[in-house]
Amino acid sequence: MKHEQQHNPPMKYGMAIDLDKCTGCGACMVACMSENNIPFREDESDKLVSISWMSVFKLTNGKAFPDTEICYLPRPCQHCEGHGGHSPCVSVCPATATDYSAETGIVSQIYTRCFGCRYCMGACPYHARYFNWWDPVWPEGMEKYLSPNVSPRMRGVVEKCSFCFHRYQLAKNKAYLNDERTVPEAAYQTACTQACPAGAIVFGDLNNPAHQVHQIVKPDPRKGNKSRNPRAFRLLERLGTNPKVYYLSSREWVRRAGDNYLAHEKTGQVSNVHH
Template sequence: MARWGMVIDLDRCTACQACVVACQVENNIPVAGQSDSDRGRGISWIRLAPFNEGEHGTRPGLRLVPIPCMHCEKPPCTKVCPVKATSIGKEGIVAQVYARCIGCRYCTTACPYTVRRFNWKLPEWPDPMGEGLSPDVSVRPRGVVEKCSFCHHRLQNARDKAAIEGRALRDGDYMPACVESCPAEAMFFGDLDDPRSVVTRLEAGPRAFRLLEELGTKPKVIYLSKGESGADV
């Protein structure tokens, strides 16, 4: 069984935010206008977080890091959910079951990466924007928490396709929308248990690190720092 993971190469990343919009379109994220946006209620499952490393000397002290759900091996969010609306699956994807979620937001507080978003109101699509909605992803009601699913619906489609072809699912069968769109080709996705996969090789490289590793959450989103790496991909 695959253990899905993502690698983000911060040396290739240009902070263009294509991943943010690719995800919003793919996952039927509602339109947030200015007033929602000003109150921090706009939803995005992946965002560019600024890390200001003090004053800007000759070395630019601004780092912009794309942050999706880390799909932790030991997710703090699932432990606090009182209704088991969120859980980690066999393939390592941390899922959110909207129908069970009671909107208590313990999980949004527990998540050290702050990637969980709460639906403060009914989603809106001024006519005819709703026509662009994807049939693959459910629309969330008011009062539930949502987050990056590693484009789980794409996994389902890939699994169906593999089943039709009579074979097991394998590395490379699917990738999330953000990875597919990344203009700088800075994002990689695959099976971290497959020793031949690109993500496994990158994970073992000298530039690999995880966010807030010291918390012991064991994220399955791995970053590659800037700098020389030698043979890589």
């Protein structure tokens, strides 16, 4: 067992995405691409190899016209905590290229350590990880807009959503300069949260009762951090991955689409966390 640094109090950054508000406009995807220097190719219609840290999925209730319903579901990295930081991907990485931070609850990805074995991609139940099959190439001139805060990735490494960790670093530095002991809620927000024109994404510290995300989610630590909000659910919650991205929906079929249920099972049942 690795030595875990003691931080007092530890933070647990997480998200609540209101699917009732999400319109599927895709602003979160492009805000992320633009913030994180995500490359693009001429043909991006093969979605298996198209890199998009934030992906918006379209769900339908499967009913025929005119009872059809649609719901959009934005999927960043779920930053699973698992049990004591054993995220599915962290557990399998042979290079310690990805790690769970006990300080922030963010699952990191260090590109220069990654050697491209892609075990993590196999382990991730959310398809949140992407492999660089090609070196990134920007059309002539477009390199000018690349941000120095996030290094462009080379061919052969895996990448994924970092909860805009560079923004946390900047906010932390600023907080220290201002003699603040903690990073204020508004000072650290992810690019997708900031951009969402519908205000569907709320981001913050799930451990901090003053943060909006905590007030919405009200996680229950005795039940594997299951939300106490009846509208809330997590994706594949019953795998015990203990993700930190919560979804809110007032529609039962949407909440049910978040996991695999047998016909007789009620939505929202969570089994114990696996070790």
